[in-house]
Amino acid sequence: MKILLMEDDLILNEIIEEHLQDKGHTVISTYDANSAQNHLYEDTFDLLLLDVNVPGFTGFELLKELRDNGIKTPAIFITSLDRIDDVENGFASGCDDYIKKPFELKELDLRINNIKRLFNIELSSTLKISNNCIIDKENLTIIIENEKTRITQKELDVLMYLYNNKEKVISVDEISSNLWSYEEGPSSATIRTYIKNLRKLLGENYILNIRGVGYRFNNN
Template structure:
């Protein structure tokens, strides 16, 4: 699980980062809103941990901007802005959870586990698609009926994202913004080609074409 941590308190940032790394998470730290924004546009994350009162762009405005651009990465605010108006603003900006400072690291663990459950984020690199179909993300393989089929990295990323958002429509733009680096966004036909290849491998019934919207993974 890859996490972006935006916290401008150097000591707290270090404490949280070391704790999360001890749990096996891949953590990238940012200390200001504009730094976090640049990182989110250049990398893909499973979770955003965002302080609110940071330099340049505050956490509320940052997340609202990301949501406006259809970036739907799960987000938790970690902040001392704990008045009811702050909490309401946080959820309206698009967060999934809100932790008030000070907090126990155990509470953070519990909240992250809940996000993993809600977003189907598996700690394993293996994702079971069906009884006879397994996605191996580490080795870029789809194992179907005991046949090992190699796929490209981006094909793997597209499939994993569709599975994570199963039973919900996902647009071409959403795939582009959530998988590709912002400055390297592919043309729509490239993504359609990846999906066409995946459907040939796992079967059309698993990736449905929603006319005028995009695609939906059918679990």
């Protein structure tokens, strides 16, 4: 799923973003209502996760505006506002679910899965990263101009991690700590080999080598 996350607590935003990315979702993170509003009118999403008390204006006001303008994307409020009047206001503004802070990440997963069921949202096994390049995750295949090339599961894992964190430069150590357990962690040379193979298949413009720092996915 492609999810817009609006949460002004920097630490909580990062925790939720990383958790959702680990679950295979694409996440656009915002910290205030104005930034979220810009994304919502420029792009499409499968789900909105909205805090309420954020800079700019409230999540309630943002969602009501979206609904008034015909944007029906499913929305879940994640907020510390826990009075019954707050819950009532949340649903009155157009939300589909309401989670009170603090909450377990597993609860968030359950609520998201319920939204998927209610709205019949299916996770696609393919990812289009450009007009001529598609990643078939189920069949471990990169398709470039209709030519198919098989990759390994670990190469796919590395590629998806870079893609899901494409706003950041990712170090080899970060890839290792997030994709492998400490006991089975590969050498830096092994990870660089995976990336070298991916760059050869995709073209070097997709995975940029930031010398001395790491790698950044680029599909602009």
